[in-house]
Amino acid sequence: MSNYKSDHLFLLIRTLSKSEKRNFILYANRIKRNKCTKFMKLFEIMRKMSVYNEKKILKKAPIRKEQLSNIKAHLYKQILISLKKLQNPIENxxxxxxxxxxxxxxxxxxxxxxxxxxxxxxxxxxxxxxxxxxxxxxxxxxxxxxxxxxxxxxLYSRYVELSEESKELIERIQCNNALSSLSLELYGLYLKVGYVRNEKDKIFIETYFRTNLPKFDINKLSFYEKLFLYQAQVWYHYIRQDFIMCYRSSSKWVELFQNHKNAKKMAPVSYLKGYHYLLDTLFYLNHYSKFIHVFQQFEKEVENGEILINGNTKILIFMYTYTNRINKHYMEGSFSEGVKKVIPLLFIELNKISNRLDSHYIMILYYKIACLYFGSGDNENTILYLSKIMENKKKTYDKIYNVFPDFYI
Known part of the structure; x- marks a missing residue:
């Protein structure tokens, strides 16, 4: 896993699809002299590598070691330019x-x-x-x-219109910024201190939330203002461990997107996260029938292409699909069935995106898998996956040892 993370250019090339690679070659070769340039030879060498190896590059490419950094930077820039030309203006x-x-x-x-x-x-x-x-x-x-x-x-009136339009936008941006900042600050508080532990903590978080929440008329809020408001509410209720209120806010979050069909294309990551928090809250509440209904709805939307698929959403869909499939077996108590049905497919899909998956995500998956094996009575595999977590020395995963920690995703 560390080899994939060791070079930004290599990681970018690894994420390119066949059509994106073909488009880059056509873009770069639009000038005939580019066909034999050093950056194109570097691209050809690196796209055939499975693991980044600088010695191999210097041996195969007509590049001196002191030139490599500049040529890699140029290649990186050219790939980004070619990718920009491929972007769909409807989706972007x-x-x-x-x-x-x-x-x-x-x-x-x-x-x-x-x-x-x-x-x-x-x-x-x-x-x-x-x-x-x-x-x-x-x-x-x-x-x-x-x-x-x-x-x-x-017309003279145009000057007045522009002035009013500017003032209105500034006010809206300020409200938007206040709500988004509150959401982010609450998330940061949660990561720092976790749940409320006593009455003092409860009073602090309630005071903090009410003090920083701007005044608003819910009927006048724009889509994004409502989105940031519901995000802030989810974190506020989650820190207080009020999962019923957390369920209500996360439901409004998902419902907001379903009432604004274009928004699914505008902010697909936020839509997926809304689904994740809704499912996670239902899991904590142990509301099985509702959990199954929402999860089936989620998988149906993914299958029908209602959610925009790109590099970001592929990873989130993978994580949220498999963590919730495992959660389903937790709720049912069907651990052995979960091992047979979920684990093989999980690793097939994991191998396809492992080079783009953060090590934190992988550690969480290992924990979920370990719990599934433990429930099925397979202590050997439980220890195996817990050992994988403990062996990872890159980051501290203190929170992994909390019960069902997938809310951190």
Whole structure:
């Protein structure tokens, strides 16, 4: 596992699909002289490696050791550029907005102010539809600058509209920031101190939450403001071990996405995490029938392609699918059946993404597997997987030894 993590360029190349590798070769070879360049030869050598080996690279490639760092940096940049060209603007709306903004600035520098404003309008339509308020504010500020410094024949009312639009966006961004910061701070508190242990802890977390929660009208909140609010509530109730309230907040989280179909494409990672926390809470509450219903719904959405699949979501879907399949057998007490049905498939899928999976995730899986073996009476394999956790000296996994620690994912 450490070999995969030892080189950023190697890891990036390992994550490329066949079509992405083919696209990069076509992109890099668009200039004939690139076919024999050192960075292309380096790419050909590294894509055939299963484990990063610098000595092997220097032996095969016409590259001196002192050149290797610069050539790797250049290759890394070229791969990223080729990947950017492959991005679907529908799935990555922010890239499309940025592109319009870049083009708008180019036209502005050419003195083509009306054309520049036309592109800004297109960018604003996309940004508004996806509630990308931060970049929308940047677009409005650039539009204000063009309108204020140059004669564009705009109506006087346009200046007032832009000023009001800017103020409204700043207020919305501030509210959004306050809620997202609260969510992150509560998560940090949980990692630092864990659950409340006494009345003093309870009073502290309640005071902290209420003091930092901004005033709001739930009916006026945007999608992202509601999302950050529900995230903050989930962590607040979880720290207090109020799993019923945690269930309510995580249900609202998932429901929010289901009421905004486009949001599943906008923020698929947040949607998956909402599902994870909902399932995790149901597991803690031991609400089996509801757990099964939600889990089946989750797997159906994955199977039907309702959740965007990319490098991030593949890992999360793998983790949340298999941790909850194991949890299902915990709830049923069918440990031996779980060993037969879940473990073989788990390792087949794990081998496909192990080079991209954080060691922390792997340690959690080992713990879940160990518990499954222990429940089935297989002490030998239980010790085997617990030993794998103890042998990992890279990080401290104190929290792994808590009961059912998958909430940390």
């Amino acid at each position: 709306h922010d890239i499309k907005v940025r592109e319009y903004l870049d083009f708008s600035k180019i036209l502005y520098n050419k003195g083509l102010y009306i054309q520049s404003l036309n592109l800004l309008k297109k960018a604003k339509i996309i940004a508004k539809s996806y509630e990308s308020n931060t970049i929308l504010l940047e677009l409005v500020e650039f539009e204000k600058m063009i309108e204020s410094q140059h004669i564009t024949r705009s």
